[in-house]
Amino acid sequence: MKKGNPFGTHRVINPEGALPQPAKKLDNTMEIYSNEILIDVQTLNVDSASFTQIKNACNSDENKIADMINEIVNERGKLQNPVTGSGGMLIGTVKEIGPDFPDKSLKVGDKIATLVSLSLTPLKIEEILKVNKSTDQVDIKGQAILFESGLYAVLPEDISEKLALAVLDVAGAPAQVDKLVEKDQTVCIIGGGGKSGILCTYQAKKKAGKDGKVIVIEYSEENAKRLKDMGIADEVIVADATKPVTVYEKINEITNGDLCDVVINNVNVEETEMSSILITKDEGVVYFFSMATSFTRAALGAEGVGKDISMIIGNGYTKGHADLSLQIIRESKQIRELFEKLYI
Amino acid sequence: MKKGNPFGTHRVINPEGALPQPAKKLDNTMEIYSNEILIDVQTLNVDSASFTQIKNACNSDENKIADMINEIVNERGKLQNPVTGSGGMLIGTVKEIGPDFPDKSLKVGDKIATLVSLSLTPLKIEEILKVNKSTDQVDIKGQAILFESGLYAVLPEDISEKLALAVLDVAGAPAQVDKLVEKDQTVCIIGGGGKSGILCTYQAKKKAGKDGKVIVIEYSEENAKRLKDMGIADEVIVADATKPVTVYEKINEITNGDLCDVVINNVNVEETEMSSILITKDEGVVYFFSMATSFTRAALGAEGVGKDISMIIGNGYTKGHADLSLQIIRESKQIRELFEKLYI
Ligand SMILES: NC(=O)c1ccc[n+]([C@@H]2O[C@H](COP(=O)([O-])OP(=O)(O)OC[C@H]3O[C@@H](n4cnc5c(N)ncnc54)[C@H](OP(=O)(O)O)[C@@H]3O)[C@@H](O)[C@H]2O)c1
Numbered sequence: 158m159k160k161g162n163p164f165g166t167h168r169v170i171n172p173e174g175a176l177p178q179p180a181k182k183l184d185n186t187m188e189i190y191s192n193e194i195l196i197d198v199q200t201l202n203v204d205s206a207s208f209t210q211i212k213n214a215c216n217s218d219e220n221k222i223a224d225m226i227n228e229i230v231n232e233r234g235k236l237q238n239p240v241t242g243s244g245g246m247l248i249g250t251v252k253e254i255g256p257d258f259p260d261k262s263l264k265v266g267d268k269i270a271t272l273v274s275l276s277l278t279p280l281k282i283e284e285i286l287k288v289n290k291s292t293d294q295v296d297i298k299g300q301a302i303l304f305e306s307g308l309y310a311v312l313p314e315d316i317s318e319k320l321a322l323a324v325l326d327v328a329g330a331p332a333q334v335d336k337l338v339e340k341d342q343t344v345c346i347i348g349g350g351g352k353s354g355i356l357c358t359y360q361a362k363k364k365a366g367k368d369g370k371v372i373v374i375e376y377s378e379e380n381a382k383r384l385k386d387m388g389i390a391d392e393v394i395v396a397d398a399t400k401p402v403t404v405y406e407k408i409n410e411i412t413n414g415d416l417c418d419v420v421i422n423n424v425n426v427e428e429t430e431m432s433s434i435l436i437t438k439d440e441g442v443v444y445f446f447s448m449a450t451s452f453t454r455a456a457l458g459a460e461g462v463g464k465d466i467s468m469i470i471g472n473g474y475t476k477g478h479a480d481l482s483l484q485i486i487r488e489s490k491q492i493r494e495l496f497e498k499l500y501i
Numbered sequence: 502m503k504k505g506n507p508f509g510t511h512r513v514i515n516p517e518g519a520l521p522q523p524a525k526k527l528d529n530t531m532e533i534y535s536n537e538i539l540i541d542v543q544t545l546n547v548d549s550a551s552f553t554q555i556k557n558a559c560n561s562d563e564n565k566i567a568d569m570i571n572e573i574v575n576e577r578g579k580l581q582n583p584v585t586g587s588g589g590m591l592i593g594t595v596k597e598i599g600p601d602f603p604d605k606s607l608k609v610g611d612k613i614a615t616l617v618s619l620s621l622t623p624l625k626i627e628e629i630l631k632v633n634k635s636t637d638q639v640d641i642k643g644q645a646i647l648f649e650s651g652l653y654a655v656l657p658e659d660i661s662e663k664l665a666l667a668v669l670d671v672a673g674a675p676a677q678v679d680k681l682v683e684k685d686q687t688v689c690i691i692g693g694g695g696k697s698g699i700l701c702t703y704q705a706k707k708k709a710g711k712d713g714k715v716i717v718i719e720y721s722e723e724n725a726k727r728l729k730d731m732g733i734a735d736e737v738i739v740a741d742a743t744k745p746v747t748v749y750e751k752i753n754e755i756t757n758g759d760l761c762d763v764v765i766n767n768v769n770v771e772e773t774e775m776s777s778i779l780i781t782k783d784e785g786v787v788y789f790f791s792m793a794t795s796f797t798r799a800a801l802g803a804e805g806v807g808k809d810i811s812m813i814i815g816n817g818y819t820k821g822h823a824d825l826s827l828q829i830i831r832e833s834k835q836i837r838e839l840f841e842k843l844y845i
């Protein structure tokens with residue numbers, strides 16, 4: 158049994174020298190290298206942007222969607238949407254573990270969710286069993302490979318699989334909040350009423366403590382009310398984060414001109430960098446989790462208003478992120494109930 | 502005389518409610534508000550990413566470059582490259598100071614460099630006098646406006662204007678290196694042979710000390726040799742930062758598998774995120790100063806290889822950055838001589 162590269166470059170067919178994610182085609186032979194694991198796949202959780210694109214291209218016809226997914230995987234050896242570039246994640250059962258795979262606690266038969274994108278995961282589909290258009294999930298018969306550097310979580314027994322999948326998708330965000338926020342700080346969560354936002358709000362309040370202040374900026378009255386009723390934030394402001402001057406004025410007022418130590422951006426729309434920057438105090442931190450963040454807008458924006466702040470790119474991975482996010486679901490009955498309603 | 506918004510929103514024509522940097526179009530009427538200053542512009546120092554893009558689009562033809570710069574400024578009221586989003590900075594002479602401008606030490610006739618990007622600075626070009634392809638500098642006849650929150654530096658008397666301009670353009674980078682690098686650390690400067698790269702290399706070595714290790718990755722043999730001769734880095738590697746696997750292998754070897762505590766990315770080309778991520782050790786830091794950085798490539802890339810690292814967006818501003826970068830020129834005779842040769 159040969160040993161592969163930890164990052165999976167041994168499976169890249171083209172272009173040469175690329176890593177699996179940017180690669181055009183992967184070798185999806187379902188015979189493992191000594192540092193890989195083989196997974197019997199049960200469900201693909203297709204990334205929302207990718208699923209929407211495929212669904213639209215297929216006029217919502219389930220058979221056509223299945224054909225298109227098969228085509229992509231046949232061509233690329235992985236489920237990476239050629240239009241959006243994105244993937245998703247999967248759940249399945251461990252079938253074989255290479256002798257050089259580093260985590261010795263994992264056992265054959267364990268049910269896991271992969272925490273690296275499908276856009277870099279070698280995949281072979283034997284049969285598509287069911288396309289679920291309302292949850293973006295596709296049940297299949299097939300197999301996948303996880304590299305030595307690949308991340309996964311063993312699914313917990315006390316949380317339903319689909320709820321776990323929904324939470325694990327954004328696990329990086331609350332884990333970063335846990336690292337960044339200190340006792341008594343003022344924290345603002347922009348888009349705090351969404352999936353990752355609620356988890357961040359909960360964790361920020363836990364870390365900032367009763368003398369800290371957690372402020373949420375939320376777009377819709379409806380989501381804002383839902384969040385207020387849950388009582389996990391100190392203040393909930395309804396505002397449009399693409400309007401920096403308005404947001405700045407509201408936060409300036411609510412903090413008596415002090416602004417925020419830490420700002421977490423969890424929105425799903427463009428052009429919210431300046432709001433995030435303006436409401437951060439001198440030497441404070443902005444954590445951009447939103448994938449709609451523009452690097453240049455943030456870099457030049459902060460300089461443009463003379464703000465000496467740190468701006469962090471939302472790495473989807475931090476050690477312990479899966480456990481921390483699932484722990485929130487165990488701790489907060491309110492969040493669990495809401496997420497069960499929304500995501501199952 | 503009317504008073505404007507400190508951030509310059511009163512000059513935004515569209516979209517409404519935006520700040521000057523993300524705005525599509527600024528009002529570049531050269532009549533000041535009471536908290537602005539008017540500058541007689543002498544030279545534009547175009548951002549390297551922007552200049553490279555314009556130069557390539559114009560086949561290096563100086564007249565075409567001049568036309569393209571005129572077009573951009575006519576359309577946007579500011580020199581913001583529509584492809585890269587970036588700008589640059591300028592030097593000029595203070596012509597008029599509004600009565601409400603906060604810094605009362607500034608005088609009409611002072612020669613200053615603006616430290617906020619041209620991508621948010623209202624600019625009017627009367628005539629382009631000279632395009633200098635080797636320094637990315639453009640001499641013009643024209644005027645510009647600085648807002649109340651705008652940063653600037655009065656040009657020092659012991660350093661020539663063009664040298665100061667070249668250095669101030671990238672002042673944020675060595676100042677951040679000064680904050681991030683600690684004694685005895687291993688630091689890699691990607692693109693360390695360029696302008697910001699050399700300043701970062703010098704500052705990194707100063708902070709890491711004699712038991713620290715500063716490694717430079719440089720593309721051309723020529724720049725690498727120049728840097729080796731200067732003796733400011735511990736190791737200079739010739740490699741293409743868009744080839745992550747090669748770069749990783751070289752750094753892995755040179756650091757005996759330890760990788761780097763801090764990685765500074767100073768290149769001016771795309772697709773170097775993965776190299777930066779792969780050579781950073783667990784819990785290390787990547788500082789992306791390069792404007793060619795893609796937010797999503799960095800965020801998904803780190804997750805894809807399971808790297809628990811902090812990735813920082815290169816804020817062009819940090820307190821004291823102008824002084825720190827000019828100080829390097831005063832301290833290092835070698836850097837001064839090289840920069841005088843390259844940028845004057
Ligand atoms: N960095 C990573 O590794 C990673 C991983 C996964 C996801 N993400 C990104 O994280 C982001 C959030 O994901 P999610 O699943 O939490 O999304 P979500 O549940 O859709 O939440 C987005 C939130 O942003 C709010 N919002 C939208 N426009 C707004 C505006 N103009 N002003 C203020 N709030 C606004 C939404 O409010 P309304 O509902 O009221 O409109 C919603 O509460 C996405 O951009 C996603 O791509 C990043």
Ligand SMILES: NC(=O)c1ccc[n+]([C@@H]2O[C@H](COP(=O)([O-])OP(=O)(O)OC[C@H]3O[C@@H](n4cnc5c(N)ncnc54)[C@H](OP(=O)(O)O)[C@@H]3O)[C@@H](O)[C@H]2O)c1
Binds near residue numbers: 456457697720
């Ligand atoms: N964040 C901010 O506020 C801010 C402010 C100003 C500038 N910047 C950005 O900072 C970056 C650097 O600016 P600069 O003025 O220092 O540019 P520069 O002098 O042109 O330096 C760029 C360096 O990158 C090297 N390079 C290019 N391609 C490479 C590759 N494939 N592999 C390895 N090295 C490579 C170049 O080497 P060769 O010469 O050998 O090709 C050169 O040494 C630019 O992207 C600029 O936009 C950011």
